[in-house]
Amino acid sequence: MDWLDAVKWDAQGLVPAIAQEVGSNDVLMFAFRNREGLAKTAELGEAVYFSRSRNRLWHKGEESGHIQKVRELRLDCDNDVVLLKVEQLGHTPGIACHTGRHSCFFQRHEQGQGVWRSVEPVLKDPQGIYK
Amino acid sequence: MDWLDAVKWDAQGLVPAIAQEVGSNDVLMFAFRNREGLAKTAELGEAVYFSRSRNRLWHKGEESGHIQKVRELRLDCDNDVVLLKVEQLGHTPGIACHTGRHSCFFQRHEQGQGVWRSVEPVLKDPQGIYK
Numbered sequence: 001m002d003w004l005d006a007v008k009w010d011a012q013g014l015v016p017a018i019a020q021e022v023g024s025n026d027v028l029m030f031a032f033r034n035r036e037g038l039a040k041t042a043e044l045g046e047a048v049y050f051s052r053s054r055n056r057l058w059h060k061g062e063e064s065g066h067i068q069k070v071r072e073l074r075l076d077c078d079n080d081v082v083l084l085k086v087e088q089l090g091h092t093p094g095i096a097c098h099t100g101r102h103s104c105f106f107q108r109h110e111q112g113q114g115v116w117r118s119v120e121p122v123l124k125d126p127q128g129i130y131k
Numbered sequence: 132m133d134w135l136d137a138v139k140w141d142a143q144g145l146v147p148a149i150a151q152e153v154g155s156n157d158v159l160m161f162a163f164r165n166r167e168g169l170a171k172t173a174e175l176g177e178a179v180y181f182s183r184s185r186n187r188l189w190h191k192g193e194e195s196g197h198i199q200k201v202r203e204l205r206l207d208c209d210n211d212v213v214l215l216k217v218e219q220l221g222h223t224p225g226i227a228c229h230t231g232r233h234s235c236f237f238q239r240h241e242q243g244q245g246v247w248r249s250v251e252p253v254l255k256d257p258q259g260i261y262k
Binding site for chain 1: 133134137147149151155156157158160161173203204205206207208209210212214228229230232235236237238239240242245246247
């Protein structure tokens with residue numbers, strides 16, 4: 001069986017994908033990927049997602065230069081979630097988030113206060129990332 | 132605004148959730164959570180998901196004993212994905228997967244061969260986990 005056929009695509013033909021940084025093991029981002037995007041990811045060795053808002057393939061870093069080199073691709077026990085171990089290129093430390101932060105998961109729940117608080121620094125002004 | 136209202140719930144009233152192990156930073160599993168599940172997760176300090184197959188709240192570990200103590204809750208930049216930093220209880224090393232493995236992401240894509248291969252050991256026979 002083709003490895004792409006082994007993936008359980010959802011009703012929209014997509015699979016959720018988590019990007020994790022090699023080395024730090026930080027979770028950088030989460031996005032969806034269609035069959036073509038997963039095939040291209042393996043072929044290029046760079047993360048290609050499917051943008052639901054733009055309804056097209058999205059080669060991560062195509063505008064920002066923040067390419068994700070894929071070191072490993074993993075599939076979960078139910079064959080319906082993909083994990084990418086990536087090297088986040090284009091800036092040191094790596095910037096995966098469109099807000100200019102290292103990771104998209106920069107809002108922390110503050111238990112006592114019942115709020116989400118931004119707790120990670122902006123590493124680069126997004127205006128300088130997307131020209 | 133209530134922190135639960137800040138979350139962008141999908142059409143089914145769910146939000147994708149990634150569980151990551153504190154310390155190792157390993158990604159353990161991925162599942163969905165509804166509003167009640169997220170509220171309970173914060174209240175108990177233990178991971179409560181929504182099981183789409185059983186259509187009910189699922190207190191992770193309720194059968195297996197493999198409870199996830201939640202050390203931190205994070206929300207992504209689009210407010211539509213949650214990351215839980217957890218301590219995986221019930222076994223050392225932690226078992227998050229129903230197959231008896233540490234993580235659900237145990238299938239690795241073998242680039243040259245075009246297959247997914249199981250590359251992580253079963254730490255405990257599932258028959259001994261679910262009695």
